[in-house]
Amino acid sequence: MTCCKPVAASKRSHLMLSLLGALIGSSLLSAPAAAANFPITTEQRDTAGRVAQAGVPLSELSPNAPDSHTVKAGDTLWHISSLFLKSPWRWPELWGMNMEQIRNPHLIYPGQVLLLVKVDGRARLQLAQNLGGATASSNVRLSPQIRSSAVDQSPITSLPLHLIAPFLNEAVVFDSDALNQAPRIVAAQEGRVLLSRGDVAYVRGDLSQAREYRLFRQPKALLDPSTREILGYEAGYLGTAEHTRAADEQKLPDGKTREVPATITITSIRQEVGVGDRLAPIPPREFTSYAPHSPDKPISGQLVSIYGEALTAGQNQIVALNRGARDGVERGHVLALWRAGRTVIDTTDAKRPELKLPDERHGLLFVFRVFERVSYALILSVQEPVKPGDAFSQP
Known part of the structure; x- marks a missing residue:
């Protein structure tokens, strides 16, 4: 990414x-x-x-x-x-x-x-x-x-x-579905279905890259609201785990071997963890000065999704945008939110023509994390709930 x-x-x-x-x-x-x-x-x-x-x-x-x-x-x-x-x-x-x-x-x-x-x-x-x-x-x-x-x-x-610190390592977009090839939980302690903090789980895959890992649910594709292009793969953050025992092999009496998966211990949890969830190394913590500024050239786009499971979002919630580094989006950009004008019938005209009301600006976004084709932004202010497909532009 x-x-x-x-x-x-x-x-x-x-x-x-x-x-x-x-x-x-x-x-x-x-x-x-x-x-x-x-x-x-x-x-x-x-x-x-x-x-x-x-x-x-x-x-x-x-x-x-x-x-x-x-x-x-x-x-x-x-x-x-x-x-x-x-x-x-x-x-x-x-x-x-x-x-x-x-x-x-x-x-x-x-x-x-x-x-x-x-x-x-x-x-x-x-x-x-x-x-x-x-x-x-x-x-x-x-x-x-x-x-x-x-x-x-x-x-x-x-x-x-x-407002954004919890998302600096949690809101993650992968440029491809590489997370499907990442280490995965294959079994849980004592046959448990769902795991919480302190529980032990067993993992197949390469855990040699780090000792501390983030846990993610199967990633979902983020689609551009207009073109339907896949912009990236958003992985739902679950928590963190520590690699506590390396994988091994068990020798069988017939001379064959059987894989013994690695062991992890769940160290923090945002959602319950289960078999099939994936692991990715925890990156260094980002300590960046987030100073708001306006884009230095025109930019516009749409909201791709609301972070989490919500259908609409309000102030202080996180949204994904269909513009990223390749489009000139920078960390710290302030963007304007727009409400699409309604289609109405002019009842004062005998012909009753259909009219499109103008779009109205009704909020501000603050971009705090940027990927190649997607960005995450915090809703600084908004008059009405926003939803995927809503437009944004330079302020």
Whole structure:
């Protein structure tokens, strides 16, 4: 299977030029070593340079944008961005001030005070420290300063990671039906039909690749809603298991041998496990900064399925999209959800013509996992339940 590159490495990651980059300034000189994982590219600095002098038109601010905001534990970049901007993914437009001091625009810490400065019809965000009575309306240049305080030193995340963390290793699409050739459970301890945490099972197949494995149900094909093309094979996640004893052979009196399957122990469970379920090695945990951003070119498609067994989905649920890395989808993309317009009869016209009402935008998606032809997205907001076949586009 193929995933897109991490957001931090993407050449198109204008996303990382967050509005919050303008706020950090020299305070990041004392940031932890994790900052090195998010280098600033030449393209990002160029983008920042273009807006450094101009700021953002006041018309692009949220109608209720506050004059200041104190970062709190539990805040996310998405939440803070939405406080100040109509479109939270347009972060570069508030980034660029004090560029000579900025080292990393990706780490924001609880306790920092963000100040919205409005001058000559434009707006900028700055880090407010020891203002000495200055206010948002004062024409005073505010310089970030290093400070020491007993605040939580963990940087805030881009968005609530607890909503997608369980799916980073669970939502898996295989480019082919290779899982059919993967190791499989052939028998259970004491003849049990269904297994739970702590139970022992027996496996045929090559388990030499790892010690820890994910357990999957037989994969199902994901079909494009329009073309019916097979986009990949989604495997239902069941849990994890540990390889505890290698396979062996039993020698029989007649000189022949009989296979002794390997042994696994179920270590965690999301659904009950049974004979016929498949194993795949657990990949390294992904620690990517998920910063929302708009696609840099037009993109559109449809929802393929709702993750799990639901027929419709609402806010904070996971959906599969019929676009992937080959279509330019990136981890962090924000996409608009559309509700198809109804077909109605014009009863005011004697001829009673049939009319197609326009499609209406009614929600937002956030892409967090990308495969070659399929992506998984979190529903950030939605007015009505969504279903497979519903359309999406760039916001």
